[in-house]
Amino acid sequence: MRRLTPFLALAIMAAMAGPVIGQEIVIGNLADITGGTGDVGKPYAEGIKAYTDYINANGGINGKKIKLLQQDYAYKIPEALSLYKKFKDQDKVLAIQGWGSGDTEALKEQVAKDQMPYWSASYSAHLTDPAKSPYNFFCAPDYSTGLRAGLKYLKDNWKEKRKPKVAFIYPDVGYGKAPIPAGKKYAAELGFDIVGEENVDLKAIEATTQLLNLKKADPDFAWIGGTKVSTSVILKDAKKLGLKTKFFGNIWSADEAMPKLAAGAEEGYLVVIGAALYGDKVPGMKAIEKVTNNQPQVSHWIRGWVSMMTMCEVLKTADKHKELTGPGIRKYAEQLKNFDTQGLTAPITYTPTDHRPFMSVILAEFQGGKMVKKATIELPRKPEWIGF
Amino acid sequence: MSVAHCGDFRQSYRDDMKVLETRFVRVSVGAFLVLLYIFPLLASNYLTSTMTTIGIAVIGALGINIVTGYTGQISLGQGAFMGVGAFACSYFMRIAHLPFWIAMPLAGLATAAVGMVFGLPSARLKGLYLAIATLAAQFILQYLFIHMDAVTGGSNGIQFPPPEIGSFVFDGDRSKYYLTITVAISAVLFTTNLMRSRDGRAFIAVRDHHLSAEIMGVHLFKYRLLSFSVSAFYAGIAGSLWGVYTGYISAEHFTLTESINYLAMIIIGGLGSVLGSIFGAVFMTLLPQFLTVGTGALAQIFPKIGFLIMSLKDGVFGIIVILFLIFEPDGLAHRWRLIKAYWKLYPFSY
Numbered sequence: 001m002r003r004l005t006p007f008l009a010l011a012i013m014a015a016m017a018g019p020v021i022g023q024e025i026v027i028g029n030l031a032d033i034t035g036g037t038g039d040v041g042k043p044y045a046e047g048i049k050a051y052t053d054y055i056n057a058n059g060g061i062n063g064k065k066i067k068l069l070q071q072d073y074a075y076k077i078p079e080a081l082s083l084y085k086k087f088k089d090q091d092k093v094l095a096i097q098g099w100g101s102g103d104t105e106a107l108k109e110q111v112a113k114d115q116m117p118y119w120s121a122s123y124s125a126h127l128t129d130p131a132k133s134p135y136n137f138f139c140a141p142d143y144s145t146g147l148r149a150g151l152k153y154l155k156d157n158w159k160e161k162r163k164p165k166v167a168f169i170y171p172d173v174g175y176g177k178a179p180i181p182a183g184k185k186y187a188a189e190l191g192f193d194i195v196g197e198e199n200v201d202l203k204a205i206e207a208t209t210q211l212l213n214l215k216k217a218d219p220d221f222a223w224i225g226g227t228k229v230s231t232s233v234i235l236k237d238a239k240k241l242g243l244k245t246k247f248f249g250n251i252w253s254a255d256e257a258m259p260k261l262a263a264g265a266e267e268g269y270l271v272v273i274g275a276a277l278y279g280d281k282v283p284g285m286k287a288i289e290k291v292t293n294n295q296p297q298v299s300h301w302i303r304g305w306v307s308m309m310t311m312c313e314v315l316k317t318a319d320k321h322k323e324l325t326g327p328g329i330r331k332y333a334e335q336l337k338n339f340d341t342q343g344l345t346a347p348i349t350y351t352p353t354d355h356r357p358f359m360s361v362i363l364a365e366f367q368g369g370k371m372v373k374k375a376t377i378e379l380p381r382k383p384e385w386i387g388f
Numbered sequence: 389m390s391v392a393h394c395g396d397f398r399q400s401y402r403d404d405m406k407v408l409e410t411r412f413v414r415v416s417v418g419a420f421l422v423l424l425y426i427f428p429l430l431a432s433n434y435l436t437s438t439m440t441t442i443g444i445a446v447i448g449a450l451g452i453n454i455v456t457g458y459t460g461q462i463s464l465g466q467g468a469f470m471g472v473g474a475f476a477c478s479y480f481m482r483i484a485h486l487p488f489w490i491a492m493p494l495a496g497l498a499t500a501a502v503g504m505v506f507g508l509p510s511a512r513l514k515g516l517y518l519a520i521a522t523l524a525a526q527f528i529l530q531y532l533f534i535h536m537d538a539v540t541g542g543s544n545g546i547q548f549p550p551p552e553i554g555s556f557v558f559d560g561d562r563s564k565y566y567l568t569i570t571v572a573i574s575a576v577l578f579t580t581n582l583m584r585s586r587d588g589r590a591f592i593a594v595r596d597h598h599l600s601a602e603i604m605g606v607h608l609f610k611y612r613l614l615s616f617s618v619s620a621f622y623a624g625i626a627g628s629l630w631g632v633y634t635g636y637i638s639a640e641h642f643t644l645t646e647s648i649n650y651l652a653m654i655i656i657g658g659l660g661s662v663l664g665s666i667f668g669a670v671f672m673t674l675l676p677q678f679l680t681v682g683t684g685a686l687a688q689i690f691p692k693i694g695f696l697i698m699s700l701k702d703g704v705f706g707i708i709v710i711l712f713l714i715f716e717p718d719g720l721a722h723r724w725r726l727i728k729a730y731w732k733l734y735p736f737s738y
Contacts, residue, residue, distance in 0.1 A: 088434075
């Protein structure tokens with residue numbers, strides 16, 4: 001019994017946290033380090049951390065240091081919910097850097113009620129409508145915009161007389177399904193024939209059945225809305241089955257590590273990227289190269305960096321006006337106009353009626369094991385696309 | 389007095405039916421209940437909401453303990469049954485416009501019906517084979533959660549409207565806590581009494597030796613099915629409360645992991661024990677949170693290896709669970725009995 005008492009005592013002492021210190025701004029970060037999306041979640045969280053260290057070493061928020069509380073919620077919604085409560089009640093965080101779709105959606109109402117500014121890595125388009133999610137922000141093209149840009153690029157480069165045929169492959173989860181209605185509608189508007197729709201699970205280890213179906217429909221293009229593991233499975237199986245389809249995919253569907261996973265099958269794969277690639281000649285890359293000692297990082301890392309950078313910019317303005325509160329941060333975030341991320345992304349603008357950061361989408365293609373930028377597509381900021 | 393007899397000296401049926409036998413036990417349980425009800429006034433919202441999740445876990449664990457611990461039928465579908473309850477409750481509230489107080493029991497009944505359907509294989513199967521059959525329940529239900537868009541909102545999930553009494557809305561941490569804890573206490577009471585009834589004893593007979601039970605006149609299939617449906621009823625209630633707690637439900641939560649989590653709760657807490665369900669629920673809710681918070685704090689202290697420390701969490705959790713099973717194979721409830729026995733005779737134990 002005595003040997004086990006410490007265990008019980010430990011379990012009972014659920015949580016302790018220190019009070020907030022005057023000249024510190026406390027920011028919470030719900031990160032996925034060990035969970036289902038940890039492969040991309042970890043670099044993203046590292047990017048957030050790196051920028052926090054960087055700004056703390058360079059003057060902080062008008063002299064105030066940022067205290068970043070990073071917590072791994074392992075992509076589990078209940079853990080995210082309870083950590084959110086801890087952030088809010090015990091750590092008294094001012095704003096949150098979040099992560100996945102499921103948890104961001106689950107917290108959407110709560111953060112609106114608590115007036116907690118929330119920058120997520122879920123780029124679902126319906127987080128861009130302030131009428132429904134007033135405190136949600138992000139710093140990348142939303143999934144629907146990414147898909148539309150891909151379609152537009154493919155249509156612009158379509159040389160044949162007949163209508164191009166397109167199919168959609170996505171996992172049957174919120175993240176995968178989010179941009180599909182928008183994509184289908186826009187594809188029809190652009191004059192695509194939609195010839196197929198298949199579900200490939202995020203944890204799939206083969207996709208032969210789905211691809212055989214597609215082979216019959218013989219699409220010219222197919223969208224992949226998964227994450228990199230399932231994308232590599234699809235690309236490899238497609239190569240094996242001899243599909244002539246050109247694949248294009250979502251922002252999370254591939255990164256610099258793809259050639260290792262797909263072993264050559266990724267050649268020609270077109271992917272939406274939300275930020276500059278490591279080593280690009282843009283002003284903002286210098287700081288990144290310095291803090292990483294020239295060790296290349298994946299694009300998710302850079303997006304984490306930019307997300308924190310944007311948040312810090314808003315914090316600076318809010319602090320200057322002595323309105324370092326949830327509503328204050330929202331107010332000044334919505335006044336952010338063409339914020340220059342030093343070339344790491346397109347300039348970021350939020351307004352009280354539109355939380356889409358920008359409408360320009362960079363498309364990259366895998367060529368010889370490298371990600372090569374192909375085009376930047378600028379879409380119109382159509383009001384009817386908000387939240388869709 | 390607070391002294392228990394050293395033997396069975398009960399003289400009336402009333403004596404025989406007492407749950408709390410001595411005054412000391414009555415007073416301490418009473419004090420504990422009072423403490424539960426004033427807890428939110430003393431603790432932070434975070435601790436209060438953690439207690440709410442424990443309350444929900446207690447109800448779910450009691451449910452699975454009825455079918456697995458008491459009746460001996462392994463069920464791997466508790467997580468999915470909770471989902472049925474949550475989606476059903478939300479559906480009754482949004483579409484049929486029923487108040488939560490009617491929708492929750494209805495959701496429980498709906499889940500009980502579903503549980504009964506998936507309990508049908510228990511007529512022919514037992515042990516591991518039955519476990520695999522209930523595993524099918526988990527997958528079939530998960531498929532339905534994603535594809536019955538009208539009821540479940542598909543893979544996007546769906547809002548869960550907060551319960552109301554008149555103009556009072558249960559949307560704060562405290563009100564949710566009081567709701568959950570009240571239901572959890574009722575569930576504990578009901579289970580304790582159920583196990584002292586004819587039906588409860590029949591469950592135990594089925595578990596201990598099904599042939600003897602049948603010879604004694606216990607209808608095996610009936611009681612197995614009953615136990616599945618009662619268990620699913622608890623899951624349905626727990627699921628409804630989960631919906632209240634989060635305000636938003638999606639299929640992503642009600643997975644096999646959740647089912648196994650519940651199974652682990654009762655194994656760690658103690659199979660076939662009400663107290664074990666409570667201990668297991670507390671343990672399995674607090675330990676991961678403690679590890680998350682602990683590794684997060686450690687990562688703060690050692691920023692260089694912060695991510696590495698955070699990654700250790702799952703491993704440490706696994707090790708603790710394994711150690712527990714090695715040193716505490718009969719569950720926390722057994723340890724609790726030993727502690728009680730130790731203090732009963734203190735300091736003159738023999």
